[in-house]
Amino acid sequence: MASRSLIPSAPSPPASPPIMRRLLHQYGEEESLESDSGELVRSTDKHEQEFLEKADEELDKVNKFYATQEAELLARGDALIEQLRILADVKRILADHAAASSRRGRGRALGRANSMPPPSPSVNGSSGRHLLSGLASPQSMSDGSVELQQARVAEGAAVAEEVMAALERNGVSFVGGGLAKAKKDGSGKQLMGRAALLQLPATVRIDIPPTSPGRAALKVWEELVNVLRKDGADPAAAFVHRKKLQHAEKNIRDAFLALYRGLELLKKFSSLNVKAFTKILKKFVKVSEQHQATDKFSEKVKRSPFSSSDKVLQLADEVECIFLRHFAGNDRKVAMKYLKPQQPRNTHMITFLVGLFTGTFVSLFIIYSVLAHVAGIFSSTGSPTYMDIVYHVFSMFALISLHVFLYGCNLFMWKSTRINHNFIFDFSSSTALTHRDAFLMSASIMCTVVAALVINLFLRNAGATYTDALPGALLVLSTGVLFCPFNIFYRSTRYCFMRVMRNIIFSPFYKVLMADFFMADQLTSQIPLLRHMEFAACYFMAGTFRNQAYETCTSSPQYTHLAYVISFLPYYWRAMQCLRRYLEEGHDINQLANAGKYVSAMVAAAVRFKYAATPTPLWMWMVVISSSGATIYQLYWDFVMDWGFLNPKSKNLWLRDQLILKKKSIYYVSMMLNLALRLAWAQSVMKLHLGRVESRLLDFSLASLEIIRRGHWNFYRLEHEHLNNAGKFRAVKTVPLPFRELETD
Structure with a gap:
């Protein structure tokens, strides 16, 4: 003791x-x-x-x-x-x-x-x-007569002097400060430029980080104004x-x-x-x-x-x-x-609904399996249009539901091991999802999807027309729920998701936070989902469901070219985020190396697409070389950089010194599992002779395995991040202060 x-x-x-x-x-x-x-x-x-x-x-x-x-x-x-x-x-x-x-x-x-x-x-x-509502804009300075402009400029100069005096009283000192010099117009009258309006000296600034395109544009404009000021020009935006x-x-x-x-x-x-x-x-x-x-x-x-x-x-x-x-x-x-902020109260209603939707899903899935077998949907004599049309829409929802379910498992494990994921993601504890909420979302999605499958099969067997409109209605319903402005269906979570997706799509113009690049990593594992979304958009928005010309959305040159772009987009977004972080974090070389990982994945994907179009031995070897190189790169980054493993000096053999899980064997098994699932690309070079149904099931199984690998990766990624925060005693976020004094020569 x-x-x-x-x-x-x-x-x-x-x-x-x-x-x-x-x-x-x-x-x-x-x-x-x-x-x-x-x-x-x-x-x-x-x-x-x-x-x-x-x-x-x-x-x-x-x-x-x-x-x-x-x-x-x-x-x-x-x-x-x-x-x-x-x-x-x-x-x-x-x-x-x-x-x-x-x-x-x-x-x-x-x-x-x-x-x-x-x-x-x-x-x-x-x-x-509400005090800021009385602040003038630069546009108002250019309106009205010359006398009125003079009066406003004089007033602006007085306000600027008072602002500077207030800042000086609070300890912000100025070196060489002063207002813009007066200018003369053609009639000899004194006119001060619009820069006189609330202009601050050159040694003080209100520092707002350029976290969005609007703020970045404002910062670029201010830098341009500073250059003009040095050249003696009249800046048009040097105002508070x-x-x-x-x-x-x-x-x-x-x-x-x-x-x-x-x-x-x-x-x-x-x-x-x-x-x-x-x-x-x-x-x-x-x-x-x-x-x-x-x-x-x-x-x-x-x-x-x-x-x-x-x-x-x-x-x-x-x-x-x-x-x-x-x-x-x-x-x-x-x-x-x-x-x-108060933690949300846990109610038994959510647990009850999870059980209800799960039981309903299992029952409906059994009913659908029996009906599909009786109707011969999956037999060799079945209708080819069913698998080619319905498969894409319902596979999309199934992959989303699986990913949400695994995220719920992550939330449960993070809570059980006391990993502070809300702080890492900068989520509010009062509105953040719990594992029960994630399970409820997953179960409700799958229950709705399988119910739609059963109804679609009933309508098809009854000979109803426009049966393919039901998957389209499901897409419209899900889109409406996502963008619903009312405070229902986890509005804070939906809005957070849309905000993060906006930041990802417009990379590198938005500041990259942990939630942003974490979600972008999830998208790199959801490329099959994006391909299904591409087909659904083509099939239902282009009106091809009227004549069931699904070949338009599978084999046309435009569709093939768009498939290239969609397959590259997640890697491109992630690479742009790495470049943004490289510039913001003092030219950290690790960010460039991380961007190289995603570039190598883009190259490997491009070679696989080319091999699918031109299956020659040369391109097969190109696939093996490029995919092997990208896989080795990704595995190194997974184990060493993201998880912190493979440390030869660690007291835990080939792991790291600090481990949250008690059993070390779990970490070794996880490394082997991640290695095996990273090699799923090998099936692309195998000449497997599969039927239409078997090929679809294989594609869906491989997509599901990649999502499982990503959910498995998520836990260790946040475990490593949490241990870094604990080691450096980071428990609160650092907010930059807006008023700062510039260094002067």
Whole structure:
């Protein structure tokens, strides 16, 4: 007992306190008291002395870590309060001048009704969120007469001076700052350029990360303006505009939320350590009966910084008050909704529905199998159009359902092993899917699909016309559910999915987050699904279902060319994401190497397509060489980079030092399984003589195996990411602050 740590620790650097490791595993003023150590170990035997020395070492580590984290959070809090003060001053100045301008505009309205632009919206001084409505736009500066423009420019100069004064009062210093110089028009009148409107000096900027194409375009425009300013030109957009301040306000709000979460984690760290020391000392007293030494050590724990310091509590209360006043409109319920999001309550209704839909699916599948056998659908004399048309649509939904089911298995395993997937993906705990939700979605999809299959078979046997319209109706229904604007059918999850897909499709113009490239990796395993979607779009949108000319959507040259593009798209998107991360992360060479992996997969896919069109021995060897090279590349990246395995110096043979699962054999079996499923491409070079039905079933089976491999890959990918976060004590996200001072020569 004397040689053990106070609390079992999760994988982390050796010098880190065990309690914090465990805290990160679940989610995610330094004072020296060495003078008391001598008294604590007197009058005790050897084992008791050893225990107290070990306990004292653990206490010292906890104190040091707490002091470091406390200092970082306090410094972050001071910086955020300063940022908020700057933002409030700028917004107040803008609101005051907007209100004054509105009053003057009403006074001139009788004489200049035609030349005046629309008045600025009214300013609501009771809520900081509405202060930006009075901010002018650059377009309004070019409207009206020359005298009116002069008045506005003069007013803009006054506002700019006040803004700079407010920033200077808050510690933002300027070197060589100043407004744009006045210019003269042809009549000799002084005219200041539009840059005078709220222009900031060259040494300060509102820094908004270019996470979207709109922000990226704005950043490019500002850089162009900076170049023009250096050349003495009159910049047209050097102004503090409404959109930028709105982004700045949102960043500050998110930073306060991250700070509050960090404070809450540090408070839990403190309480857990106090509880741990209390329990272990009680057990020590029970075994050794050393009441005097234990009482002294308990006093030492109570006087320790992690137990006695109230700075974190005070800062947490201050953050609550600030958030309540500035970001929640003095509505405490709204503030607590953001600061302390509640976990959704688990109900038995979801479990009941999962069982109901699963049982219905099994029953309907048995009915469909019997009816299909009786009707001879899958026999050699069956209708070829059924497999060529219905197969694509229902295989698409089956693959989606399988992927959702495996994601539910991932969610269950991540929760069971305390992998903080919500933090990794930046999901809100109040709206994130649970494994029960994923199972419900999967079961309901398959139940609906098999029910449609049974109805379609009944209609076909009854000789009904337009039986193929039923798969089309199923597609329309699923599309309507996906884009449904009402708060039903997991709206937050659907909108998150569409947002992530938008980021993927428009790569590399959006900032790449963990959820984005994780979803893009899923798409690389769903190329057969994309091919089925291609056929469905061709068959139902082009109107070919009227004459059942399905050959148009399978063998036409346009279809073949589109198949090339669709097969390359997931790899292209993923490669573009790697290039974006390469530029954003300081030219990390690993991102270029990762992009090379997807390029090699594109080359291998292109060669396989060519071999399918021209099955010659030369192209067969090209398939073997290119696919083998791509597979080796992918396996290396899976095992070494994504999973962290194959470490020759690891204490766990060919694995890594930290493992979450207790049985090492699971990791070795997983590596072999991933290797076997990566070799599924080998069937493309085998001359298998299969019938129409058998060929379709083989394609569906291989697509399902690839999805199973991806679901299996997902767990170890997030396990590795979680261990990296735990080792570096990353439990809250870092939000960039908008106001920063530029370095000057």
